[in-house]
Amino acid sequence: MDTSQKEHETMVHVSINGREYDVPAGSTMVQAMWYTGHEVIHGIGCLGGVCGACATVYRMKGDFRLRNALACQTLVQDGMSFSMLDSYPIQRAHYDVASLTDPKEELFTFYPESATCRNCNACTEVCPQGIDVRDSVWRANFGDFKAVAELTMSCVMCGLCVSRCIAEMAPHEIALYARRAYGAKELPFPTNLRTRLGEIEKGIFSKEMDRLLALSPEELKKECEVKS
Amino acid sequence: MSDLVDSFYAHMPEFDETPPSALSPEERASLLKSFYPDYRPEGKATIRVGPNAGTVVPEEVATLLESRSRIEGPRLIPDHPDRDVDVLIIGGGGAGITAALHASEKGASVLLATKLRVGDSNTVMAEGGIQSALGEGDSPVDHFRDTFRGGHGANDPALLSVLVQEGPQMVEWLISRGILFDRDPQGNLSLRKGGGTSRPRLISAKDYTGLELIRVLKEDVVNAPVEILEFSPAVELLQGPGGACAGAVLWDLDSRKYLYVKARTVILATGGTGRLHLGGFATSNHFGATGDGLCMAYRMGAKLVHIDSFQYHPTGVIFPSEMAGMLITEAVRGAGARMYNRLGRRFVNELETRDVVASAIIRECSEGRGVPTPSGASGVYLDLASIDREAGEGTVLKRFPNIVKLMTRHQVDPTRFPILVYPTLHYQNGGLQTDPNGHTSISNLLVAGEASGGLHGTNRLMGNSLLELFVFGRRAGLEAVKESRERAPFSWKEVSMAHVDHFEQALAREFEGADRPMAPTLFPDYRRKDS
Ligand SMILES: Cc1cc2nc3c(=O)[nH]c(=O)nc-3n(C[C@H](O)[C@H](O)[C@H](O)COP(=O)(O)OP(=O)(O)OC[C@H]3O[C@@H](n4cnc5c(N)ncnc54)[C@H](O)[C@@H]3O)c2cc1C
Ligand code: SF4
Ligand code: SF4
Numbered sequence: 001m002d003t004s005q006k007e008h009e010t011m012v013h014v015s016i017n018g019r020e021y022d023v024p025a026g027s028t029m030v031q032a033m034w035y036t037g038h039e040v041i042h043g044i045g046c047l048g049g050v051c052g053a054c055a056t057v058y059r060m061k062g063d064f065r066l067r068n069a070l071a072c073q074t075l076v077q078d079g080m081s082f083s084m085l086d087s088y089p090i091q092r093a094h095y096d097v098a099s100l101t102d103p104k105e106e107l108f109t110f111y112p113e114s115a116t117c118r119n120c121n122a123c124t125e126v127c128p129q130g131i132d133v134r135d136s137v138w139r140a141n142f143g144d145f146k147a148v149a150e151l152t153m154s155c156v157m158c159g160l161c162v163s164r165c166i167a168e169m170a171p172h173e174i175a176l177y178a179r180r181a182y183g184a185k186e187l188p189f190p191t192n193l194r195t196r197l198g199e200i201e202k203g204i205f206s207k208e209m210d211r212l213l214a215l216s217p218e219e220l221k222k223e224c225e226v227k228s
Numbered sequence: 229m230s231d232l233v234d235s236f237y238a239h240m241p242e243f244d245e246t247p248p249s250a251l252s253p254e255e256r257a258s259l260l261k262s263f264y265p266d267y268r269p270e271g272k273a274t275i276r277v278g279p280n281a282g283t284v285v286p287e288e289v290a291t292l293l294e295s296r297s298r299i300e301g302p303r304l305i306p307d308h309p310d311r312d313v314d315v316l317i318i319g320g321g322g323a324g325i326t327a328a329l330h331a332s333e334k335g336a337s338v339l340l341a342t343k344l345r346v347g348d349s350n351t352v353m354a355e356g357g358i359q360s361a362l363g364e365g366d367s368p369v370d371h372f373r374d375t376f377r378g379g380h381g382a383n384d385p386a387l388l389s390v391l392v393q394e395g396p397q398m399v400e401w402l403i404s405r406g407i408l409f410d411r412d413p414q415g416n417l418s419l420r421k422g423g424g425t426s427r428p429r430l431i432s433a434k435d436y437t438g439l440e441l442i443r444v445l446k447e448d449v450v451n452a453p454v455e456i457l458e459f460s461p462a463v464e465l466l467q468g469p470g471g472a473c474a475g476a477v478l479w480d481l482d483s484r485k486y487l488y489v490k491a492r493t494v495i496l497a498t499g500g501t502g503r504l505h506l507g508g509f510a511t512s513n514h515f516g517a518t519g520d521g522l523c524m525a526y527r528m529g530a531k532l533v534h535i536d537s538f539q540y541h542p543t544g545v546i547f548p549s550e551m552a553g554m555l556i557t558e559a560v561r562g563a564g565a566r567m568y569n570r571l572g573r574r575f576v577n578e579l580e581t582r583d584v585v586a587s588a589i590i591r592e593c594s595e596g597r598g599v600p601t602p603s604g605a606s607g608v609y610l611d612l613a614s615i616d617r618e619a620g621e622g623t624v625l626k627r628f629p630n631i632v633k634l635m636t637r638h639q640v641d642p643t644r645f646p647i648l649v650y651p652t653l654h655y656q657n658g659g660l661q662t663d664p665n666g667h668t669s670i671s672n673l674l675v676a677g678e679a680s681g682g683l684h685g686t687n688r689l690m691g692n693s694l695l696e697l698f699v700f701g702r703r704a705g706l707e708a709v710k711e712s713r714e715r716a717p718f719s720w721k722e723v724s725m726a727h728v729d730h731f732e733q734a735l736a737r738e739f740e741g742a743d744r745p746m747a748p749t750l751f752p753d754y755r756r757k758d759s
């Protein structure tokens with residue numbers, strides 16, 4: 001938490017937004033930014049690896065490869081150069097899931113570019129959540145929305161796949177559309193929920209609830225076995 | 229593993245699996261009284277100014293409430309407001325988004341202002357699930373009883389009865405939006421058991437429940453007729469005729485300018501306080517959880533309830549230190565994970581309630597049986613290896629993929645090495661006093677979500693908080709539309725920050741002119757002091 005603590009005595013050399021610094025080994029990229037006095041606002045949300053606000057691009061010394069990571073979850077290493085990608089511009093469809101009538105066809109109305117995937121697999125290689133993004137795009141194109149849902153459940157919407165896609169689409173938005181359409185339109189409504197909603201509508205719990213609400217505070221505690 | 233992690237795990241005691249002796253009710257009570265942070269005398273202060281004067285709270289909470297404004301006097305207001313809307317919603321987590329969707333559906337003009345991006349919130353982080361009484365043999369009444377018992381009988385029965393009765397209807401709403409909850413082979417919503425409930429009642433989306441909720445609802449609110457202002461936290465409320473709320477002042481974090489919003493009704497949905505690090509505790513909360521709503525409303529005279537009551541989740545990661553505060557879900561203990569102290573002994577039944585387990589860990593550490601970390605903290609071992617031993621190799625990976633992913637990124641393989649844990653500040657049990665329609669004690673100021681208090685009593689059960697967001701977020705959204713239609717028109721000339729002037733005068737009298745800290749702080753500052 002406090003970035004000045006003494007846990008890590010060894011320092012590593014990094015470059016942040018093109019400027020060189022020594023920071024303690026064992027810091028995350030975000031902590032390295034705090035350590036060097038950066039005020040990070042764009043680029044932090046949860047600090048817990050789920051909100052996708054902290055997408056970052058980095059490169060290791062002597063290696064031509066560009067890599068990507070979530071900055072709140074990734075430890076700095078000696079010779080690392082990184083910059084945060086605060087917000088990657090994306091195209092998002094305007095639709096209301098309730099009024100979809102033929103979701104599999106409508107995918108191509110809202111996201112016609114999804115059919116242009118060139119199978120380069122860059123999206124899968126970049127995904128910090130280890131999702132097979134390329135496969136999810138194809139499953140969406142073929143209308144297998146169930147598979148899309150299973151493949152992409154851990155997507156944090158960081159947009160890194162978009163940053164690499166040579167067909168310039170937003171695979172995570174396409175996956176979101178497919179998951180939502182699957183949940184709202186394909187999956188049957190859960191039986192246990194339907195039953196309970198019917199019972200509530202009929203008011204079968206009202207009498208007992210009203211009785212509880214009419215009790216004195218002391219009686220209610222006794223009824224509910226409150227241990228003091 | 230890195231050298232540091234290596235050397236930390238080089239000296240581990242032999243683990244002795246002998247179960248600890250069971251606690252009698254008296255022992256349990258005395259453990260809580262002696263070690264649970266809410267009941268400890270140190271680090272506490274008595275509130276001196278405002279509607280809750282006399283209440284003993286953590287020092288950081290007193291500082292938050294008895295603070296001066298970020299806006300210096302004289303607090304002049306520009307000639308015209310920057311925005312004029314029916315409903316202003318402050319905070320874009322689960323409660324705020326739900327309120328915005330329901331208010332805009334009724335045709336009101338809605339502005340949603342939030343501190344980071346929409347959805348960057350405690351809501352997106354929720355892992356466990358939502359409570360809803362859907363099982364055979366379960367009922368909203370049983371849900372009521374369990375929650376009331378869990379909240380030590382301090383819950384407001386009127387709020388609670390609404391929660392349990394409208395809960396299933398809100399689950400229906402979520403499903404209609406296309407949110408995917410886990411199903412059983414018959415197509416029912418799967419129900420899991422959470423702590424303190426008599427029946428399995430948790431519905432979830434693997435361990436990504438909050439993420440699934442936010443991904444979907446965020447897309448809906450972005451597509452709804454709602455104006456959204458991101459990176460624009462509210463820093464002060466505005467007062468209108470009769471002391472009613474009349475809007476808010478937002479602070480644009482990028483242009484560093486104030487934005488004045490006139491609103492017929494305001495909903496506070498600013499969430500919790502974890503990032504104030506009460507008592508120096510690490511936290512599981514998102515970066516913007518600094519209790520802003522409490523502080524702004526308190527200045528206006530709004531009453532708070534149970535604001536001395538917080539939930540410390542027993543198992544937050546404490547080593548490696550860069551992960552401090554990160555939650556390891558309660559479900560691992562349900563699945564058979566064990567806890568050991570520095571001597572390798574178990575010291576509490578792992579299935580006790582959250583407050584008891586947290587107290588026992590604090591006891592071990594304060595009595596010298598904690599495991600020291602290189603940065604001078606201490607914790608206890610949470611060993612997941614026993615899960616694999618009992619339920620078969622690979623179980624941890626299958627059931628807790630997110631934990632394995634996160635720990636491994638920090639060079640600890642939790643299937644082989646125990647995780648070092650210490651309680652982490654998790655949830656604000658109390659908050660702004662409210663009623664079933666979201667009213668606070670200030671006219672035209674409503675509240676929803678973690679910023680409100682009363683529903684959970686003095687201890688929240690897992691899964692009730694997410695349910696609360698939808699039930700009361702919807703109600704507050706609808707009520708705000710109704711109130712904005714009923715409210716008599718008022719002019720911008722009648723709008724001021726007079727309440728802030730009055731509050732600061734009261735502070736000056738009580739603290740004899742001593743300088744007060746400024747709030748809301750908006751974010752914690754973790755930058756190195758000499759950087
Ligand atoms: C790690 C974790 C796991 C959890 N797991 C569960 C679970 O399994 N089940 C469950 O029921 N509950 C769980 N909870 C609790 C639950 O997630 C939260 O209590 C709930 O989501 C709070 O919702 P909210 O909308 O009230 O606040 P939040 O979701 O926190 O939203 C508040 C929003 O307001 C913004 N904000 C703050 N100040 C301002 C300001 N001044 N101006 C404008 N905007 C502002 C914040 O940045 C944030 O976006 C968990 C919490 C955490 C942290
Ligand atoms: S699928 Fe794309 S948006 Fe989702 S986590 Fe992977 S890279 Fe990020
Ligand atoms: S990066 Fe784009 S083009 Fe390449 S496989 Fe992924 S979706 Fe297809």
Ligand code: FES
Pocket residue numbers: 043044045046047048049050051052053054070071072073156
């Ligand atoms: S800050 Fe949320 S994923 Fe990194």
